[in-house]
Each structure stands twice: as C-alpha cells, then as structure tokens.
Amino acid sequence: MDNLILCVGTGRDGTNSLALLIQNIFTENHHNGTAIHELHHKEIYNAFHTSIDQESFTKAIERFISTWRLGDAIIGNGYAPAIDIIADVFKGHIKLVHLIREKNVWMESFKKNIETYPHSHGNYAACEDPQIFRMAAFHFGECTKQEWEVWNLNQKLSWYYDKTHTLVTAIGKSVPCLEIRTEELSKPETGRKLAAFIDKSWTYAGLPVRANVSMLDYAQFSAEDQKVLGRVYSTFDYLQAAHNPIYGERFFANLVKEGFLSRDSYEHSTVSAEQIREYVSVLRKRAEEFEQMIKA
Numbered sequence: 001m002d003n004l005i006l007c008v009g010t011g012r013d014g015t016n017s018l019a020l021l022i023q024n025i026f027t028e029n030h031h032n033g034t035a036i037h038e039l040h041h042k043e044i045y046n047a048f049h050t051s052i053d054q055e056s057f058t059k060a061i062e063r064f065i066s067t068w069r070l071g072d073a074i075i076g077n078g079y080a081p082a083i084d085i086i087a088d089v090f091k092g093h094i095k096l097v098h099l100i101r102e103k104n105v106w107m108e109s110f111k112k113n114i115e116t117y118p119h120s121h122g123n124y125a126a127c128e129d130p131q132i133f134r135m136a137a138f139h140f141g142e143c144t145k146q147e148w149e150v151w152n153l154n155q156k157l158s159w160y161y162d163k164t165h166t167l168v169t170a171i172g173k174s175v176p177c178l179e180i181r182t183e184e185l186s187k188p189e190t191g192r193k194l195a196a197f198i199d200k201s202w203t204y205a206g207l208p209v210r211a212n213v214s215m216l217d218y219a220q221f222s223a224e225d226q227k228v229l230g231r232v233y234s235t236f237d238y239l240q241a242a243h244n245p246i247y248g249e250r251f252f253a254n255l256v257k258e259g260f261l262s263r264d265s266y267e268h269s270t271v272s273a274e275q276i277r278e279y280v281s282v283l284r285k286r287a288e289e290f291e292q293m294i295k296a
Contacts, residue, residue, distance in 0.1 A: 001031055001199045004090045005073035008080055009099035010164045012109040014182040016234045017211040018099060019075040021185070024209065025195045026073075029202045033071040037235070040064040041078025042132050048081045049122070049133035061085045073198075080167040081135045087171050095198065096175050098168045101182035107157050114153075116226055123148070124156055134160065186210050186239065210239035228269050 005022065009015050016037060023035040043064050051057035061082045068074060070093055079086060087094055101109075114121045122130025137143045137151075137159050148156070172179075178197040184190050186208040195204035211234065221229065232255065241248040256279055259271035271279075 001033065001202075002070050002093060003198075004068060004070055004094045005097065005198055006079065006083075006086060006090075006094055007073060007075040007097035007099060008083065008164075008168050009077055009182075010101070010106060010110070010161055011077035012113050013077075013099050013101035013106055014185045015076045015099060017185050017209045017237075018097070018180070019073070020209040020211050020235065020237050020240075021191055021194065022073045022075065022198075024206050025191065025198065025202065025204050028204055028206055029195065029199070031071070031199075033069075033073065035073040035075060038076035038078065039068070039074050041076050044082050045078045045132050045134055048135055048139060057082075058085055062089060065089060077164070078134075080164045081139070083167055083171045087175055094175050096168070096172050096177040097194070097197070098165075098172055098177055098179045099182060100165060100179060103158075103161055106161060106182075107154070110157055111153065117230070124153065124160070135163070136160075137163070207240055207243055209237050211235055211237050 007015065007018055007022070009018075019035045019037040025031075026033050026035065044061060047057055047060040047064075051060060062085065065086060068090075070090075075097075087096075114125045118125035118127040119129065119131045121127070122133035123136040124134060136148055136156070138145045138148045140163070142159075143151075151159075171177075176197070178194065180190060180194070188208055191204040191206065191208060195202040236251060237247065241251070255269075256271055256276070259269050260273075260276050263270040263272070
C-alpha cells in the first residue's frame with residue numbers, strides 16, 4: 001500500500017477510535033505503516049490563522065507535511081483548511097476518509113470539549129492565551145472579525161461543522177473517498193469496508209474499536225490533570241479491553257514506558273527511575289505467580 005490515508009473529521013467524532021481501527025487493520029494485513037492521530041494539526045490550524053496570504057500558508061503546509069510518509073494514515077481534525085494543498089502534494093497517492101457525526105450530538109460533545117480544554121479552541125473559547133486557533137468564518141471572508149465575535153457559540157459551531165464537511169466533500173470528488181458515519185464505527189462491517197478501501201486485497205476480521213468514552217467528570221480535576229486524563233483515555237480501547245484483559249495490561253505498561261522516556265517533556269504522567277525499578281519488581285513477582293498458576 002503506497003498511498004497516504006488522510007482521515008478528516010471535526011473532532012469529537014471518533015477520530016481516536018478510527019486511528020486505532022486503522023492501526024489494527026495495518027497489523028492484521030502485515031503492513032508496517034503507522035496510524036497517527038492529529039499529526040501537525042495544531043501547526044496547520046495556527047498557520048491558517050496567522051498566514052498573511054495563500055502563498056505563505058501553502059509554503060507552511062508543504063513544510064509541515066514534507067515528513068509525512070506514503071503508507072501511513074493521518075487522522076484527525078485541523079486538516080480541512082489545508083486539504084486542497086495536501087491532496088495536491090500527494091496527488092495520485094492519497095485516499096480520503098471522511099468522518100461524519102450527527103450534528104446536534106456533535107455540538108453538545110464539542111461544547112464540553114471547549115469547556116474542558118479552552119486553550120485548544122482559540123476563536124471559540126473565552127481564553128486569553130489559546131495554544132490552537134481554529135478556523136473561523138472571518139478567515140474565509142464570510143464575515144468580519146468583529147461580526148464573528150458577536151455570533152453566539154451555537155452559531156460558530158454550526159458554521160465550523162458545515163464548513164469542515166463542505167471542504168472535505170469538495171476534495172472527495174477528485175480523490176478516492178470513503179464516507180464513514182461515527183455512529184457506525186463500532187460495527188464489524190465498517191472495519192471490513194475500510195480495509196478494502198485502503199487496499200482492495202485487504203481484509204479485517206478483528207474486533208471493532210471503542211475509544212474515548214470515559215464518563216469521568218473532568219470538571220472536578222485541575223487543568224493539568226485534565227490534560228493527562230484526556231491523553232490517556234482518548235486512546236484506550238474499552239471494547240478491546242472488555243474482550244481481552246491482556247490488552248489493558250499492555251496499554252498501561254506502555255504508558256509507564258512512555259512516562260519514563262518522556263519524563264522531561266510532560267507526556268502523560270512522568271515516571272522516575274525509582275518508580276521503574278519498583279514496577280520491574282512488581283512484574284517479576286507477577287510473572288512468578290503466573291508461572292505457578294500454569295504449573296498447577
């Protein structure tokens with residue numbers, strides 16, 4: 001498979017689940033590509049917000065995506081304003097997956113996400129120092145910045161939803177495109193249909209996926225703890241864990257490893273060398289217990 005698989009949604013529409021599903025499809029079909037969630041989406045959004053003209057925006061996007069590899073899948077939101085540039089750079093070697101969630105359900109979920117992560121929703125959240133500026137109607141000349149500020153949140157989100165899907169649909173007419181409804185992501189036939197779309201010789205008999213469905217009340221946690229919890233549970237496949245408890249063991253073991261390797265840059269929660277030593281001791285004791293169980 002020598003295409004780039006670009007999967008675009010609005011956010012809060014199952015992109016994490018879709019990334020897990022595609023990685024499972026890659027693995028089952030012995031493909032060494034990687035499904036990457038939200039690669040450069042922050043950079044693309046911010047470049048769209050700050051670029052003074054189309055030429056400077058195009059150059060910025062080409063610089064970001066120069067590291068993208070054929071054979072990988074890039075999944076997330078943030079790609080809609082640059083989707084024409086991405087399609088042109090990978091012309092003849094791109095397949096598009098268009099993810100769509102029912103609008104009213106999406107809006108309620110997205111509102112909660114804005115409340116939890118205001119710094120990730122510039123132009124939508126009441127935040128003094130956003131880290132991400134999402135596309136808005138004034139970027140397209142559809143209103144002025146002043147007029148946009150008068151719109152209520154429902155109006156802004158309705159525009160964002162419609163504009164995202166309009167941009168993706170337009171490009172989907174010129175490249176191979178598969179539309180997937182969020183509500184159908186956990187159906188077995190969705191995995192089979194997606195595998196065949198990526199490569200007509202591929203199949204998928206694995207489990208559906210179900211990620212990012214934590215019912216935690218995030219409002220009770222600090223802002224930093226909310227970030228950690230969001231990062232952890234956004235990629236935890238609850239359905240896989242229900243069918244295979246070993247999946248959960250491996251998932252959290254990987255978090256321990258990542259927490260140690262990324263201890264200087266704050267990814268998930270940090271792990272010290274002493275905690276690693278303690279964890280190794282626990283693993284050894286557990287292994288001995290399981291060995292005794294097998295022999296019994």
